[in-house]
Amino acid sequence: MNKSTFTYMLPLALFAASAYADSHKTIAVENELNTVVNELLSTATLNNQLLTEQSNDIQKVMIEDGVKIGISSRRWLDSEVAVFKDKYGYKPTELYFTSDAVAILVNEDNPIKSISINALADIFGCKSSLEPVQWQSVNPILANHSELTQVQAYSVNGDLSAHRNFTKMITCYDGQKTATKSLSNRDDLIDTIESKENAIGYTVYQSQDKDIKRIDIIDKNGESFGLDHETILSGRYPLANVYYMYLNLEPTNSSLSSQQTDFVNYVMTPEAQQTLIKNGFIGLPSAAIERNKVVLKQQQPEIQGGYK
Structure with a gap:
């Protein structure tokens, strides 16, 4: 899948300049994910290379520093969502990233x-x-x-x-x-x-x-x-971690830079999933990828033996 297809999948509009100059070229990641995320970045086709910022508090970085993409093993607390919504006017978008x-x-x-x-x-x-x-x-x-x-x-x-x-x-x-x-x-x-x-x-x-x-x-x-x-x-298996990709994504899908958009779409491709598997993580099942695309409004939800 080429870069133009990625951009089509998650259309972008012009965005206002952020108060944080690096917010459109940064991905905040937890420490143990830094290596695999940088490998994904090296294989994705991006106009400009994105950078990773390591943090053990992805929610704080996204709220206070304005970083647009954060990858975390911890789901947002209701209180954190409330602070984010109060500041930006909408909730953070939650996608499945990987698991181990x-x-x-x-x-x-x-x-x-x-x-x-x-x-x-x-x-x-x-x-x-x-x-x-x-x-x-x-x-x-x-x-x-x-x-x-x-x-x-x-x-x-x-x-x-x-x-x-x-x-x-x-x-x-x-x-x-x-x-x-x-x-x-x-x-x-x-x-x-x-x-x-x-x-x-x-x-x-x-x-x-x-x-x-x-x-x-x-x-x-x-x-x-x-x-x-x-x-x-589902988080029920006691010896597992689920990693989520959170986006500061306006309802009009206009918050991310084009290279951030390309990365979001790239991580759902078979090539990216193989990179995750090679590094000891678990590839997303098709149902999880479909759920991500529904959340991103790339496709309509399907009913097939129940709601997905």
């Missing part, structure tokens, strides 16, 4: 189907002194399986470097250590789990991993959730 999730993998012969957040913390978390975790203590269903003994935990070195949620649970501080053994790559992790009945591992979710057993996660309320696009994008 951690998959918990076990050996195929392990009968366990789900595991709690607390059990994951016991297995993979960092402690001042390590005590062996037995499979029988992880889930009551394993009480009669004497062949399952001490839990053997594995991960991939650097696998979660760009992902924030699960990282908090397994980060070690001074004087702490973990029983998790770090392997060099994803193939080694899968091979190890497939060969060791007592093994469990975590890795960034990739939908093509179909031959390895993934187990559901029990959240702090006792509800169990499997790993799929629906549970991830």
Whole structure:
């Protein structure tokens, strides 16, 4: 899809000069997204190169500094939307950008189907002194399986470097250590789990991993959730992050610069989705892309087995 098509998809009108000179050539991103967003910018066809501004408070940057595009893992609070609307006269536009999730993998012969957040913390978390975790203590269903003994935990070195949620649970501080053994790559992790009945591992979710057993996660309320696009994008899967792209977009679609418009449309293309996947994120399902286009008034909503 060429640049002229992008511009047609999200038409622009002339806009008044912003009080912030850089607001039309800047995208505010959370720190862990900076690398992948810059890679997307390098492959998009833009008249002028956009810049990224790293921030852990995207909402504040968009409200106070007038930045027109912000990518955040946190949805806006009602109070923040109210302040934005009071200043600009309309609400920020919310689009799906990407997501990531951690998959918990076990050996195929392990009968366990789900595991709690607390059990994951016991297995993979960092402690001042390590005590062996037995499979029988992880889930009551394993009480009669004497062949399952001490839990053997594995991960991939650097696998979660760009992902924030699960990282908090397994980060070690001074004087702490973990029983998790770090392997060099994803193939080694899968091979190890497939060969060791007592093994469990975590890795960034990739939908093509179909031959390895993934187990559901029990959240702090006792509800169990499997790993799929629906549970991830709805925010129900406990080990997932959903990233949203927010726009300061007037009802007339006249707030963005032409290169910002091109970028917004580019991130919904198959090429951009492959870049996200290559960097360990999850490509948007077609329903999410269609939802984005409806929000941008690029297409009408469809009714097909229910509202999209």
